[in-house]
Amino acid sequence: MSVPPEQLSTTAPPAPPAPEPEIRLDAGDDPGDRMVLNMGPQHPSTHGVLRLVLEVDGERVVKCTPDVGYLHRGKEKIGESLGYHRYIPYTDRLDYLAPLANNCSAAWAFEKVCGIQAPPRAQVIRVICCELARMSAHLLGLGAYGMDVGAMTVFLYTFTERERLYNFFEALTGARFTTTYARIGGLAYDAKDEWLKDVREFCDNFHKQVDIWENLLTNNRIWRIRNEGVGVISRELALSYGLTGPCLRGSGVGYDVRKDRPYGTYADYDFDVPIGRHGDSYDRYLVRMEEMRQSARIVVQAIDSIPDGPVLADEPKYVLPQKQDVMTGMEQLIHQFMLITGEMDTPKGEIHSHSENPKGEAGYIIRSEGGAAPWRLKYRAPSFVNLQVLKEIVPGHLIADIVAMLGSIDFVMGECDK
Amino acid sequence: MMDLLTIVPAAFLASIWDWFALAEDGSVTFGWALGRLLLLLLIVHIILILSALMVWAERRVSAWMQDRLGPNRVGPEGLLQPLADLGKFMFKEDVIPKHVNKWMYTLAPAITVVPAMIMFAVIPYTGTVDEEGVATSWQIANLDIGALYVLAVAGLGVYGITLGGWASNSKYSLLGGVRASAQMISYELSLGLAIVPVILMTGSLNLGDMVNWQSQNGWLILTQPLAFFVFLTSSYAETNRLPFDMPESETELVAGYHTEYSSMKFALFFMAEYTAMAVGAALAVTLFLGGWTFFGLEKIHWTVGVLIFSVKVLFFMFAFIWVRWTIPRFRYDQLMRLGWAIFLPLMLVNIMMTAGALALGWSWLLWILPVALLGTAFFVAWLGWKRDEDRYQPLPTSPPAGGEA
Numbered sequence: 001m002s003v004p005p006e007q008l009s010t011t012a013p014p015a016p017p018a019p020e021p022e023i024r025l026d027a028g029d030d031p032g033d034r035m036v037l038n039m040g041p042q043h044p045s046t047h048g049v050l051r052l053v054l055e056v057d058g059e060r061v062v063k064c065t066p067d068v069g070y071l072h073r074g075k076e077k078i079g080e081s082l083g084y085h086r087y088i089p090y091t092d093r094l095d096y097l098a099p100l101a102n103n104c105s106a107a108w109a110f111e112k113v114c115g116i117q118a119p120p121r122a123q124v125i126r127v128i129c130c131e132l133a134r135m136s137a138h139l140l141g142l143g144a145y146g147m148d149v150g151a152m153t154v155f156l157y158t159f160t161e162r163e164r165l166y167n168f169f170e171a172l173t174g175a176r177f178t179t180t181y182a183r184i185g186g187l188a189y190d191a192k193d194e195w196l197k198d199v200r201e202f203c204d205n206f207h208k209q210v211d212i213w214e215n216l217l218t219n220n221r222i223w224r225i226r227n228e229g230v231g232v233i234s235r236e237l238a239l240s241y242g243l244t245g246p247c248l249r250g251s252g253v254g255y256d257v258r259k260d261r262p263y264g265t266y267a268d269y270d271f272d273v274p275i276g277r278h279g280d281s282y283d284r285y286l287v288r289m290e291e292m293r294q295s296a297r298i299v300v301q302a303i304d305s306i307p308d309g310p311v312l313a314d315e316p317k318y319v320l321p322q323k324q325d326v327m328t329g330m331e332q333l334i335h336q337f338m339l340i341t342g343e344m345d346t347p348k349g350e351i352h353s354h355s356e357n358p359k360g361e362a363g364y365i366i367r368s369e370g371g372a373a374p375w376r377l378k379y380r381a382p383s384f385v386n387l388q389v390l391k392e393i394v395p396g397h398l399i400a401d402i403v404a405m406l407g408s409i410d411f412v413m414g415e416c417d418k
Numbered sequence: 419m420m421d422l423l424t425i426v427p428a429a430f431l432a433s434i435w436d437w438f439a440l441a442e443d444g445s446v447t448f449g450w451a452l453g454r455l456l457l458l459l460l461i462v463h464i465i466l467i468l469s470a471l472m473v474w475a476e477r478r479v480s481a482w483m484q485d486r487l488g489p490n491r492v493g494p495e496g497l498l499q500p501l502a503d504l505g506k507f508m509f510k511e512d513v514i515p516k517h518v519n520k521w522m523y524t525l526a527p528a529i530t531v532v533p534a535m536i537m538f539a540v541i542p543y544t545g546t547v548d549e550e551g552v553a554t555s556w557q558i559a560n561l562d563i564g565a566l567y568v569l570a571v572a573g574l575g576v577y578g579i580t581l582g583g584w585a586s587n588s589k590y591s592l593l594g595g596v597r598a599s600a601q602m603i604s605y606e607l608s609l610g611l612a613i614v615p616v617i618l619m620t621g622s623l624n625l626g627d628m629v630n631w632q633s634q635n636g637w638l639i640l641t642q643p644l645a646f647f648v649f650l651t652s653s654y655a656e657t658n659r660l661p662f663d664m665p666e667s668e669t670e671l672v673a674g675y676h677t678e679y680s681s682m683k684f685a686l687f688f689m690a691e692y693t694a695m696a697v698g699a700a701l702a703v704t705l706f707l708g709g710w711t712f713f714g715l716e717k718i719h720w721t722v723g724v725l726i727f728s729v730k731v732l733f734f735m736f737a738f739i740w741v742r743w744t745i746p747r748f749r750y751d752q753l754m755r756l757g758w759a760i761f762l763p764l765m766l767v768n769i770m771m772t773a774g775a776l777a778l779g780w781s782w783l784l785w786i787l788p789v790a791l792l793g794t795a796f797f798v799a800w801l802g803w804k805r806d807e808d809r810y811q812p813l814p815t816s817p818p819a820g821g822e823a
Contacts, residue, residue: 038589043672148670149746150746156484400747402670
């Protein structure tokens with residue numbers, strides 16, 4: 001049957017409907033005199049790829065919609081397909097400013113799944129690593145915060161100090177950034193005595209460095225008027241949004257996993273958990289400064305009380321053998337082969353494990369149905385939770401304040417987007 | 419023979435010198451006009467080289483302050499780095515985005531850079547002193563309304579920034595441009611009012627006369643420290659330098675008004691900023707620090723005057739860099755409050771006091787101000803220290819372990 005000529009018309013087909021805007025304003029909301037300003041994902045002070053859709057009235061922000069997910073790499077799903085052992089390198093890239101802390105918190109969680117424990121020496125070294133990672137992460141947070149508010153020199157000063165910490169990481173793990181140091185049941189390598197001595201010396205003198213940065217900022221009039229009363233998170237708001245870490249403690253809630261539900265060997269050490277009074281950006285800054293001092297204090301105590309012994313648990317069904325043993329021992333070779341190829345039989349069950357990472361409480365919920373990989377792995381990323389509060393605290397502030405707030409919340413998009 | 423070797427060249431030089439001078443009856447000669455033109459070219463190039471050197475100095479000094487090296491590869495101590503930068507700027511692609519207003523977009527950098535450079539015309543860089551101690555300044559254009567000219571031309575520079583921000587047709591640039599215009603209006607006011615007491619005391623708008631007055635009666639920074647302070651602060655705001663770099667604040671507005679610019683257009687904005695810094699420093703020196711004079715040292719030769727002037731200007735330019743790498747940035751509303759609620763009333767009171775003292779002939783009143791100012795500064799510092807003591811106590815710590823949150 002021939003096609004009627006009118007259906008053979010050569011005109012272009014009707015244009016497809018215009019695509020929906022990615023983030024819509026409220027239904028029927030016309031911005032009117034306001035301007036919709038897209039801050040990020042390529043804005044220098046959104047520290048990575050955070051995107052904020054702002055509605056501004058002049059310079060004043062009326063509405064703020066955080067949009068996350070630009071760095072999503074499916075970390076949880078990767079964990080479910082790779083298995084416990086092979087997942088640990090991937091934790092380096094979660095909070096990429098504190099890879100050691102991520103390694104350790106993952107190892108603690110996976111040990112809980114397997115029902116084993118790392119030997120005492122490994123636990124102490126893990127605590128040292130976590131605290132050094134906290135110092136390093138806070139240093140970068142402080143430097144970037146200062147730079148965002150305009151004090152660029154602070155950034156370079158903190159980086160000098162951070163460089164020394166990275167040298168320690170390199171000496172300990174062989175890598176400056178992607179450390180992959182913790183193993184299920186212990187650590188990849190033992191720490192040498194000279195290394196411990198150097199770290200102790202560094203931590204003994206660390207408070208002098210903190211004093212230098214405090215001299216530059218803490219009582220600086222401009223720094224104070226830029227931060228005091230900016231981004232106030234009330235105690236109730238912080239609790240209702242489930243904030244953790246310095247953001248929660250800055251609002252006056254003294255919750256710290258290290259203190260309240262001690263893990264590792266944290267219960268053995270004497271340290272304070274600073275809490276803020278007003279919940280503004282300035283308090284969060286003060287809390288971080290004090291936390292760095294306390295971290296140095298913990299490291300010194302840990303190094304003084306470190307026991308001798310192995311750094312890997314004697315649990316051959318779960319723990320990867322040392323590499324040199326694999327080359328010489330029959331059983332070790334077999335175990336290594338089995339563990340790597342996925343022949344690991346974990347007990348069935350569901351666990352929750354958490355630790356105090358630099359940005360807040362990092363939590364794992366792992367459902368095990370046996371086998372070498374979790375049936376479901378859920379990672380609670382502190383940055384993701386902390387960022388949610390932005391839409392409550394940003395409206396009413398000026399654009400310049402957003403920068404101060406982002407700096408004081410101190411998030412890492414690698415962790416937030418998983 | 420020796421006489422020949424010295425006298426002949428000297429006579430030759432003197433004849434050339436005379437050829438560039440005005441005719442005996444004071445009328446303009448071709449030689450004089452040519453001489454002015456050459457002088458103009460010379461000084462423009464000195465300014466350009468100076469602003470290029472400032473880029474180098476900025477990077478080296480900031481590196482020194484931040485415990486790092488800075489550019490030290492191109493030439494000795496990296497001195498040729500500005501040339502390398504210039505080469506880079508020249509050969510970069512000059513992108514003109516599709517969405518811009520092309521005409522304004524192209525014009526804006528020129529509008530910014532030209533006023534910054536022509537301001538130098540009235541600034542006395544050296545001069546001669548006769549037996550009675552009367553200093554005669556040398557400048558490109560000896561304008562009797564020099565101070566007014568400076569204010570008027572300084573006001574033009576903001577058009578380039580505002581137009582650049584607007585023509586870029588980008589939201590961040592627009593915000594930068596709007597901030598710039600608001601900031602300039604508020605700080606130009608303080609800037610102008612800070613110059614008024616200088617005019618009142620010296621009784622002239624001619625910058626050369628001001629230098630002369632100061633060389634005979636003492637530098638104005640002694641009797642007008644408040645005006646000096648406000649002038650200096652306002653010139654930081656005028657040149658968009660930290661702590662007042664709102665229009666470009668790279669961490670908020672991603673470089674603000676010049677976000678969309680590239681290649682030489684961007685370099686022109688940069689040049690304008692550094693030239694404006696040089697002009698601000700030169701003005702502060704001329705108005706409050708005796709210009710090219712230094713306690714009779716300038717009587718030796720006019721070249722010494724150039725040297726004195728350069729040293730003073732370089733010190734202030736160093737201060738520009740020093741401040742930038744030390745303190746954080748103000749917020750927009752805080753900046754406005756500082757300009758309108760603090761500087762403006764302060765300057766009005768200052769003008770009234772100065773005018774009153776001059777009208778009544780009470781010269782002692784002129785000295786009350788600096789003393790009172792010093793006292794107030796100490797008082798405010800003490801208050802601030804006390805307030806800090808109150809607010810900055812050690813943070814409280816959480817209850818001991820075991821307590822549930």
